[in-house]
Amino acid sequence: MNVVNFRNADLNLFRVFVTLLEEKNATRAGERLGLSQSAVSHSLRRLREMVGDDLFVRGQTGLRPTPRALEIADTARTALKLLETAVTNQRFDPALDTHTFNIAAGTYISYVLGPLIAERVIATAPNVQIHFHNLYAGMTEDLDTGRLDMVIGCFEAIPGRFSYSPLFEETGVWVLRADHPMVASGVDYDTLARLPRLGVSGGGNDDPDRTSAGHLGLRRVTSWGDTYALGESPYQPFTVQDSFSAMNMVGRSDMTCILPRRLAQLAADRGKVFMVEPPNAPPPMPFGAVLRASDAADSPNGWLLDLCREAAAQL
DSSP: OOOHHHHTTTHHHHHHHHHHHHHSSSHHHHHHHOOOOEEEHHHHHHHHHHSSSEEEEEEEEEEEHHHHHHHHHHHHHHHHHHHHHHHHHOOOOTOOEEEEEEEEEEEHHHTTTTTHHHHHHHHHHHHEEEEEEOOOHHHHHHHHHHHEEEEEEEEEEOOEEEEEEEEEEOOOOOOOOOOOEHHHHHHOOOHHHHHHEEEEETTTTTTTTTTTTTTTOOOOGGGGGGGGGGSSSOOOOEESSSHHHHHHHTTTOOOOEEHHHHHHHHHHTSSSSSEESSSSOOOEEEEEEEHHHHHTSHHHHHHHHHHHHHHHHHH
């Protein structure tokens, strides 16, 4: 974008740009903005000429932003928010304001942290909706463009355009069915190591969005089994795809399995399983929330982060 073009820029073009980033569809963007599809297309054409880039290309799931569009997305979104704040001089009020949030997280996070988040939303934010989504390919791009507000998980790498906030740490624990013969006779690590082992698949770095440029480097909780050593070459007759299936299978067999402690504790409290502390536990896995770096503390997403922190503090 050259200086002459910027001096003549219509700021409404950037409203169209940000809405297209979020909707990925010219018709839906027009409906949100109160514009016809032709008006949206005309605005996009003018912005393309000003920036010197196509900004969007058609993909299987709708309009996909180009690398240049992603490069200017945060700046455009932040500038519009600053202008809105300057005019309205209002902060997000969860007790009064209507807002819908979208969070990508694994089933474990939804199961353990979700109820605590729900309690707070229902009690303090009657007009707020929160939608949890599975981790999926394309979520990094959706976080970039605003279709997604937050990703919660365990991360190995986070691009600089995002901000990271720690929420809690988790460890693993061996589990047996509550009425397993070993429980009555006393748990011995050598005997535990010889029990049939149930594996939980997922891989060490199974990031579903790993094909995206600048992805988040997610590590799934189901990758823990290999880090909790217990004996050599264990007999592992079964492998399941998630910790919840593993919990149910352990509860109906003589197998043992390493599972997230908080998940196991919930089952142990119901008398379903018996927990055995690992003899050589690795460091705990940190879980945290990733947002766009441009999300201000007094923005709706800033409030959402505070809510998640309060919920995590109760775990």
